[in-house]
Amino acid sequence: MTGVERTLRAVSDLHVSYAENRELVERIRPGHPEDWLIVAGDVGEFLADIEWTLGRLRERFAQVVWVPGNHELWTVRDETDPARGVERYQKLVALCRKLDVRTPEDPWPVWTGPGGPVRIAPLFLLYDYSFLTPGTTTVEESLARAHEAGIVCTDEYFLHPDPYPSRQAWCAARIAESERRLTEVAGDLPLVLVNHWPLVRRPTEVMTHQEFVQWCGTVRTADWHVRFGAAAVVYGHLHIPRSTVYDGVPFEEVSIGYPREWRRFGLREELARPVLPR
Secondary structure (H helix, E strand, C coil), X not given: CCXXXXXXXXXXXXXXXXXXXXXXXXXXXXXXXCCEEEECCCCCCCHHHHHHHHHHHHHHCCEEEECCCHHHHCCCCCCXXXXXXXXXXXXXXXXXXXXCCECCCCCCCEECCCCCCEEEEECCCCCCCCCCCCCCCXXXXXXXXXXXXXXXXXXXHHCCCCCCCCHHHHHHHHHHHHHHHHHHHCCCCCEEEECCCCCCCHHHHHCCCHHHHHHCCCHHXXXXXXXCCEXXXXXXXXXXXEEEXXXXXXXXXCECCCHHHHHHHCCCCCCCEEEECC
């Protein structure tokens, strides 16, 4: 591999419950033996599928860093494990540790390859409905508008916040813990912030159904990319893969999405997008 440099790559929204997407997983390969891979959530809904996918990717990449999406946190009827909420998340973390995959609960790894050194900060933040539907002023009004339009996230049925009283409360706790850890390392090294949901609202402005945006993040992280010295931000969830720049910081939406989406819009040549070097 003379002349090929090692790369920090990222992918999200693999949704391997679809057979076509499982086939795509087999195509995700490193370009160099020391490539790292960020998996920014929504691997699938079942523990067995998540273990298969992350295990396959860990066999190929020198390091894999994972954050949960909403689909991993669902407790669906056919899942063999009934764990909900925080207990479900803890089981996902334990599964990742068995596979030697880094999670938001582990020490944050440092990428020392081209474009580094940078510290990769895998975050699990959820959302709090504060990305209000345009024309509304309260969460209650925004949710009512979504229900009237029939644009309601499946999380409302399968993503349980136990033992927290609400998803907003769980989100607040995750933000507080993540903010504490980010403050501890701020100024040490540039950061690559990784979260399934976008940290800022601006990427959602191109979405067709603005009623859905309230399930896409929180206004409380709007300045984190500047405040904590991000070299890049990686996210997924929107199924609108693209590269943008906000306040001088590169943002990478790295989702694969559902087969009906990528059949229509096509797949990029590199399924796992290079994050560093740029």
